[in-house]
Amino acid sequence: MDQEKDKNKPGEFNRRDILKGLAAIPAFGLIGYGLFKEIGELKASRINLLGQDDSIIPKGAPLVLQGETIRLGIVGCGGRSRYLLKALGFLHPERIDEYAGWARTNKYWKEYMEEFFAQDNLNVRITAICDVFDKNARLGVEIGANLYRNGRGGAMDTIPKRYQTYQELCASPEVDAVIIGTPDHLHVPVALEAARNGKHVYCEKPLSWTVEETFEVRQVVKDSGIVFQLGHQGRQTDSYQVARSLINRDVIGKISLIEVCTNRNDPNGAWVYDIDPEASPDTIDWKQFIGPAPWHEFSLERFFRWRCWWDYSTGLSGDLFTHEYDALNQILDLGIPHSAMASGGIYFYKDGRTVPDILNMAFEYPDRDFTLLYSATLASEKKRGKVIMGHDAYMELDETLLIMADPKSTRYAEQIEKGIIEPHKPLFSYVPGQDRVDAITSPTEKYFAERGLLYTFRDGKTYDTSHLHLREWLNCIRKGDGSQPSCDIDQSFEEAMTAHMGTISYHEGRRVYWDAASEKIV
Amino acid sequence: MEYSKGKLISLVALRLVIGWHFFYEGMVKVLNPAWTAKAYLLDSGGFAKPFFEWIAFNPSLLAVSDFVNAWALTLVGFFLLLGWWVRPAAIAGMLLLGMYYLSHPPFPGIEYLFPIDGNYFIIDKTMVELVALGVMLSFPTAHIIGLERLFKKTKPSLQ
Numbered sequence: 001m002d003q004e005k006d007k008n009k010p011g012e013f014n015r016r017d018i019l020k021g022l023a024a025i026p027a028f029g030l031i032g033y034g035l036f037k038e039i040g041e042l043k044a045s046r047i048n049l050l051g052q053d054d055s056i057i058p059k060g061a062p063l064v065l066q067g068e069t070i071r072l073g074i075v076g077c078g079g080r081s082r083y084l085l086k087a088l089g090f091l092h093p094e095r096i097d098e099y100a101g102w103a104r105t106n107k108y109w110k111e112y113m114e115e116f117f118a119q120d121n122l123n124v125r126i127t128a129i130c131d132v133f134d135k136n137a138r139l140g141v142e143i144g145a146n147l148y149r150n151g152r153g154g155a156m157d158t159i160p161k162r163y164q165t166y167q168e169l170c171a172s173p174e175v176d177a178v179i180i181g182t183p184d185h186l187h188v189p190v191a192l193e194a195a196r197n198g199k200h201v202y203c204e205k206p207l208s209w210t211v212e213e214t215f216e217v218r219q220v221v222k223d224s225g226i227v228f229q230l231g232h233q234g235r236q237t238d239s240y241q242v243a244r245s246l247i248n249r250d251v252i253g254k255i256s257l258i259e260v261c262t263n264r265n266d267p268n269g270a271w272v273y274d275i276d277p278e279a280s281p282d283t284i285d286w287k288q289f290i291g292p293a294p295w296h297e298f299s300l301e302r303f304f305r306w307r308c309w310w311d312y313s314t315g316l317s318g319d320l321f322t323h324e325y326d327a328l329n330q331i332l333d334l335g336i337p338h339s340a341m342a343s344g345g346i347y348f349y350k351d352g353r354t355v356p357d358i359l360n361m362a363f364e365y366p367d368r369d370f371t372l373l374y375s376a377t378l379a380s381e382k383k384r385g386k387v388i389m390g391h392d393a394y395m396e397l398d399e400t401l402l403i404m405a406d407p408k409s410t411r412y413a414e415q416i417e418k419g420i421i422e423p424h425k426p427l428f429s430y431v432p433g434q435d436r437v438d439a440i441t442s443p444t445e446k447y448f449a450e451r452g453l454l455y456t457f458r459d460g461k462t463y464d465t466s467h468l469h470l471r472e473w474l475n476c477i478r479k480g481d482g483s484q485p486s487c488d489i490d491q492s493f494e495e496a497m498t499a500h501m502g503t504i505s506y507h508e509g510r511r512v513y514w515d516a517a518s519e520k521i522v
Numbered sequence: 523m524e525y526s527k528g529k530l531i532s533l534v535a536l537r538l539v540i541g542w543h544f545f546y547e548g549m550v551k552v553l554n555p556a557w558t559a560k561a562y563l564l565d566s567g568g569f570a571k572p573f574f575e576w577i578a579f580n581p582s583l584l585a586v587s588d589f590v591n592a593w594a595l596t597l598v599g600f601f602l603l604l605g606w607w608v609r610p611a612a613i614a615g616m617l618l619l620g621m622y623y624l625s626h627p628p629f630p631g632i633e634y635l636f637p638i639d640g641n642y643f644i645i646d647k648t649m650v651e652l653v654a655l656g657v658m659l660s661f662p663t664a665h666i667i668g669l670e671r672l673f674k675k676t677k678p679s680l681q
Contacts (some may be wrong), residue, residue, distance in 0.1 A: 013672060021672035024538060024603040033548055244597045 042155075062160055066092045066121050067478040072173035073128035073199070074192050074257060075166045077140030081181030084231075085143050087466035092143045097151040117149060119467060120473055127174045131164040132285040133303075134276045137162050141278055148496065153271035158440060165288065166190045170197045174304070177227075178202055183312045185293050188213040195224040200477050202470060204231040205326070206318040210293075211504075211521060214496045221489045229473035229485040230492040232326040236468035239401040240462035242430045244331045244386075246395070251428070252403060253411055254390030255332075255370050260324035261384035269306035270349050270357060270378040275300045301352075308353035315355035317342070317502040323496050324374060324386060326487065327397070329494060331388075336494050337363035337372065340501035341511040348379035361502040369400060374502070393427055401430040482501055497521070526661075527647070530557060534667045536659055537602055537676015544615060545679025550573050551592035566625040566630035572624045593675040594618055613657045 013021070069513040074081050085091070091099075124429040126144030131137040134297045147157035163169035166186075170178060170193040177200035180190045181447055188208045194201050201221070208214040221228045234240060246252070264270060279300055286298045296302060306312040307319060315453070328334055343367070344359035358377040364371055375384070386397040392409040394404045405412050415421040473484040497514070501521055505512045515522050551557045563578035577583045581614035593616055598622065620660035626634060628642035640647070 017671055020667045021605075021669050022542070023534075023667045025607060027538065027603055028541060030543065031549070034546060035553060038550060488679050 025288060034390065040421070046480075047136065055355065059466060061120075062475060064122055065475045066123070070124045070474055070477060071174060071176045072124050072453040073130070073163075073169045073172065073178045074126060074128055074144070074316040075130045075169060075178060075205075076182030076186070077131040077136040078181060080132075081179065082143065083141075083346070084141065084179060084181060084202075084470065087114075087119075087416040087464050087470055088122055088124055088126075089149065090143050090146055091116065091149065092139060093146050093150055093152045094142075094148075100151065115464070119464070120471075122467075122471060124474065125157065126160045127158075128163055128169045128172055129160050129301050130169040132289045133225045133276075133277060133279060134283040148332050158345075161328075164285070167193055168230075168429050170194045170199055175199055177202070177328055177474075183289075183306045184314045185209040185312045185421070186291050188217045190290060191217050191228075191283075192220050195220045195226050195228075196416040198224060198226065200227040200473070202229045202231060202473050203492075204284055204313050205495070206230075206322045206499055207492040208500075209312075209314060209495070210316075211500050214493060215519070217310060218489050218493045225482065227473060227476045227484060228489045228492070229469065229476075230489075230495065231466075232323065232468065232487045232495070233465040233469040234323060234327045235330055235486040236463075236472070237327070238432055240327050241396060243395060243397055243401055246401075246403070246428070247388070251393065252256055252388065252390030252395050253406075253409065255390045257370060258328060258332075258372045259384070259387045259389070260321075260372070260374050261386070262320045262324075262374075262378075263381050263384055264378050265381040269303055271353075273348070275304050275306050279303065287308065301509065302508055306354075308349075308351070310354045310357055312354055314499060315503060316344075316357075316359040317361065317499045318496075321359075321361065321374050321502065322373065326342060326491070326495050327386065328372065328388075329491060330486070332368075334365065334368075334372070334498075335517070336493070336497045336514045337501065338366050339364045339511055339513045340498070340505045341387075342502045343505040343509075344376075344506060346375075356506065361505070363498065363502070401428070402426045402429040477480060482509075524651060524659075525666075530663065530666060533657075533661050536654060537605070537608070537663055537668075540603030540615070540654060540658070543599065543625055546597050548592055548596030548599055549586065551588075552596055557592070558584065559591060560584060561628075563585060563587075563625065563636055568624065568627040568629060570624045570627075576630070594637045596653070605664030605670055608662060608670070609659045609666040612655045614615070616652050616655045619648050619655070621672070623648045623652065 006312045010020050013252040042476050053153065074085070082092075084214075096113075099109050099113050103113045104110075111137065125147060126140075129137055129144055130142035131140060141162055144160035145156040145158070148155050150156070161172075162173065166189075167173060171188070178194040180187055180194075180201065180203040182190060182204075184206060185201055186209075187206070188210075191201050191417075193202050196219075208217060228346070281298050283297075284303060286303075289303060290296065296311065302309060302312070307315075313319065325334070340361060340363050342361040344356040344360060346353060346356050347358045349357045359374070359376045361374040362371055364376070388397070391406065392411040393403050393405045396404070403426060405416065405427045407416065409423075410428075412421050416423060419484075421427060469485075469487075476483050476485050501514060504521060513522050514520075534544075546590070560578050562564075563574045565583075566574035575585050595618065598611045598615040598618065601607045602615070622648070626646075627637075627643060628646040630643065
């Protein structure tokens, strides 16, 4: 027996004791070698590509500036405006009771309510509501009174006043600023009325319905000096801000092609919304709904599914492409393209709509040497991402951000050859909430990143991007020093013109150009 | 406790491979300042999921948990390899593995985003390693092969 051979006394070591006592020491050498290799690779890639600089990650949410309570008027109080009201801290008391009930058994609703109650108080009051549909106006009034985030029977604030027309609302001395959540064809008429009355404007996207009114609204907004924000809440998305920093550091090399897509495949996504049983010619001010649009007999379909008709809508280009465009304009300062070419058709939803459900558009930027490609379908959910293709790497964007090296990259050729960079693995990933950009991603993060899980985080706190977008607008109003938020009227003008170029090309079946000198689409 | 040569070799080998595994896992985390268990914790499943998510969503708790996890793994591995303080190290190791098991229990009906390298039903490799550490507790070897042999050469065990 091994043990029995040991004959020496306690406290005295022989050679065998030493050998057996320190038997595992060589193992540390081997492990050390393994560690050295693994950490060395990680460090090399970090230092080469980004250094230790994590300054590109947005830190914290901007503070809520203190000041006078801002009194808001809401024009158009349908689904989108009610979402914005929630982002401002206003939910219908009945919804609060209902969601609280669901939250008891359902985790999604539990988190939803926790987030809602934790949302910072923006010090605003809803004083005015205007909607052409009585039910929407009533709901808006009831939501607007719920300043204290209570359920039924709880304390309420002063009830907002319902105005029959947006002109009356914009003229009201009870209103400091207006939120526009109407159909597309009414964005500019309401914005003009508000600006001329000196009311600040938060307008849902897209900015405009026609080319001509786009010039007018830009002029009037600038002349009036109001604070203007277009409702592209993607401006607040962390990963877009990180993407901008990374591209400015030339991480992906020369960009030649950008591809963005819309992939939807359900009636709701194709704008076939439910028709409310309370709706009728008696409860809807149809004439006001028509506004600048061509006259049409009363139609519930057109009222609720207005996005399907050019008469009120800007189609895929104005409604969905603008989201993609604005994200890229934020990252790359795109501006208005040199030319646009579009094609598509109504291939799936043959329900009487006039706007296409398949649309492909190519925008050329010869000054920048790249093409922006947009492809949309309302009849397939096959995931096609938002991809910026550079010579050295491509960047895929979502709430998360992934950069994959190109196997034929010039810049990374050496690292690829040495095996430090593996082209089929992410070079960087940014997952909001991790508070850092990772070089050489762990499998876990990769999985999270690829599946787009996780939320918009700032310093560990979840934020609704619409809330941050409204907050930015309100902060500019409170500053009162002429500062404008991130999606101001100039950015909005670029968004609208680009979308209109695509739409005009689709209608006319030809390539259209932007004459920058005379600011004309030709 | 007396072992035949074969038994001793098997037991020491078991101790060394577990120690190696712990030590390497720990050191990689210690040496990588950017490492965090956040994503792993958020991916947890089963009845203890709320507990692990609570840690993940609390920045100060997460920092403490990351620190303790990395260093505990390293030290457990270090002592198992060296053969010194094996008993407390094995107990600490079992606690760690117990936490990993509870955060990702391989029960039917629970799906994880994190890829799993095999097919498991109730028992997974974490559980196997946990039970193996239990064996380490019952069959000590550090006094024969390990630093304990040098530090406390207790005669009775050497008979």
